Amino acid sequence: MDNPTNKRVTIHDVAAAAGVSISTASKALNNTGRMGAETRERVKRIAGEIGFRPNALARGLLSKRSFTIGLLTNDTYGRFTLPVMAGVSEALVDHGVSVFLCAIEDDPALGQIHVEAMLDKQVDGIIASGKRMDRRLPVDLSSLPVPVVYAFTEGTENSVTLRSDDAQGARLAVEWLVKLGRRRIAHITGPQDFFSVRERASAYREVAGDVEPVRYGIWAESWGHEAVGSIWAQPGEKPDAIFCGNDQIARGVVDALRERGIRIPEDVSVVGFDNWEIVAAHTRPPLTSVDMGLKELGREAGLTVLALAEGRGVEPGVRKLPCRLVVRQSCGGMSPTE
Amino acid sequence: MDNPTNKRVTIHDVAAAAGVSISTASKALNNTGRMGAETRERVKRIAGEIGFRPNALARGLLSKRSFTIGLLTNDTYGRFTLPVMAGVSEALVDHGVSVFLCAIEDDPALGQIHVEAMLDKQVDGIIASGKRMDRRLPVDLSSLPVPVVYAFTEGTENSVTLRSDDAQGARLAVEWLVKLGRRRIAHITGPQDFFSVRERASAYREVAGDVEPVRYGIWAESWGHEAVGSIWAQPGEKPDAIFCGNDQIARGVVDALRERGIRIPEDVSVVGFDNWEIVAAHTRPPLTSVDMGLKELGREAGLTVLALAEGRGVEPGVRKLPCRLVVRQSCGGMSPTE
DNA sequence: TTAAGGAGAGAAAACCTTTTCTCACGCGAT
DNA sequence: ATCGCGTGAGAAAAGGTTTTCTCTCCTTAA
Incomplete structure (x- = not known):
């Protein structure tokens, strides 16, 4: 059913082929308007036969909906936005929405250009994503004519922001260690000026007590x-036991322990954070790690921006999504629910 | 200069504000048509003042150019398409072109859906990208009404395909080792059914000779x-010396050597492939590695698809882009040109 | 038999921009 | 004085849909 000429087939062609007017064709295809059941079916059948697909540009021009959203990120190479992107794309493809990917390094001018390009293309909304929760993107999205959702980056005053619940994730990890009988749990983590670091550390403290200083x-x-x-x-x-701020640190910890002849998990349990497959699964032994559910986060962000675009209300504020513990062999025990 | 109402400002508003007709406004802004210099300037000034930006949908409807391209990839989490994407985006933003990111896992149905969504949105072209050079995407792009460029994935018969020159990259690495005085160079690499693996291996063989079997x-x-x-x-x-098929293998090699008390680079030089920063730069010692220039590849792919979209001819066939050697400390010597 | 009403379908406007065509006017040349 | 022409600017069509409005029949009830 390809059309031999290079010209795209339009609703005019459908109407002509079906012997009806353009308006009737349109209504038939959209299941709107009044017409005989037979006519509707015939139009649909013929449309399918000649391979008609409506031009989204024309449709968008009228409906003010382009079925397009923009994903802005400054985490070009990072492992964080990647799963977020996958989640967004996955959630929206079902709704016929496509995603513009805009990689702005940390360049405000570049960000501005991308935002303008997206607005020109009439995106229905924008998702802003980054590489850490407590930093803003280098571009102001606070007074755009389209809805904005922040995912894994800091949002503005009255915005909708999605983030992982790092405290809950840390608690999950440390409680798991406690349940395994570990009593002297250390915490080796990243720079204290990261909000996530402080949050994970204080959750660690709550559960593990004061027996070891946070490093x-x-x-x-x-x-x-x-x-x-x-x-x-x-x-x-x-x-x-050692609870690490991310998987790379955990990896270094494991190496250092092995060099000292300390057995993992028999002598010391190790838990990582991020569940970065490529590191966690390939460390020897494979790392138990906290997964922030970034894909889920992305999916949620996609659905949220879609809801806003459709005028459905969404409560502003920060929404935290739960982490889960992925159990591998670095701390003994077999499943987090046993 | 924001407009207080939520309504977007159109060329009608510009025309009204400048006291000219719509056509005159359009011609003024596009530097076409005939009119008094003063009129043209006034229209432009006013357009700037009231924040007019042309609606790309309306423009695209008429011009048949949407200034939009699609990037299809099945390497959702991978480190390969990520830099490719960054390159594409970087090359095209200057031309006002935005990029649809479509992550199709390895699902033909999903691929089909995404391709159709892109065509509906009238993309000017499509870039197909993947995680290895010798595999096709699970979707047929051979008879689309828009140009297609393949980057880091296998293309069809008469297509334009961009890939890295793995043989040249491997030669670069091994020659570097030879120049450092290494005589007994081993090659530990990936699965033989990868085309890149065979290509790198035979380049290795050419330069290093038959002294060690390829592993x-x-x-x-x-x-x-x-x-x-x-x-x-x-x-x-x-x-x-050991020339490794990728950085992860090199990492394992380095660890194993260290466990044996073998010094790197004094006793054995190690070179990796991919220059995956996060691995190469953090191994102890940091890895010298072959960089495939994927960002450059992406940039090139972007410019190529743009050229095709604009009707400028591009010679079909496979184009190989050169690799470069990134020297760190794992093989001694200081610069590849010394 | 006629009026009312409903069903089926088409005409036309709207969305926003670009482009081609047409028009009016003034000036220089005949 | 008239013709032609160049200049400046507007009218209208086009692009592909959707949506509202209108029109024509036909059926049914009074």
């Missing part, structure tokens, strides 16, 4: 390695 | 680790 550092293997070095260099009792 | 395995740290184990378990002379 702040950088988001790198080397820091995990080094921190273990300094803990084991000190005199006194050693931890029987 | 095929899987794309994982564990394989690098294991391969070193088996090499060092064998009797006979040991390699003084």
